[in-house]
Amino acid sequence: MEPGALLYDPDTGKVGEYQDSAGPYALLRPVGGGREWQADPESLRPATDRERLLAGVHAANNRARTDAPFLVNVPPRPIPDCAPCEELAELRSLARAKHDHSAETDANVLLRKHRSEAHPV
Known part of the structure; x- marks a missing residue:
């Protein structure tokens, strides 16, 4: 995953901008900025x-x-x-x-x- 890629997180139902990884998680930030959240990289997919x-x-x-x-x-x-x-x-x-x-x-x-x-x- 490339930093800045927009990914859909089905666990939260949100689209986030990929920032980095932290241990077994992917770090996503809301589009437009905001607090990052951790997501399971296996469940992420590119946003439509x-x-x-x-x-x-x-x-x-x-x-x-x-x-x-x-x-x-x-x-x-x-x-x-x-x-x-x-x-x-x-x-x-x-x-x-x-x-x-x-x-x-x-x-x-x-x-x-x-x-x-x-x-x-």
Whole structure:
């Protein structure tokens, strides 16, 4: 396992970033930072794309707000035929349906970031 790899821990139901090993355990840290936990390396598997996206949204929800992305009135549009764009737009729709404005904003931030990195103008 390479440091920084995103792995799914079925014992906790969380995605973590591989840090190192300690004795018989793998050390994982939550995406976005936080307290490490020990996991059985035999039970770990690479995180799926969906799990990675959800972990990123969760990290964005937990991140302290130092900017004001919620002041932007026009939500970003997904690029047609781009699976990550469509997944983030779906997360935004689910958050909007639940009236979870924080998660909706986080999905918008992640979609803007994805668009700027994967689809530069």
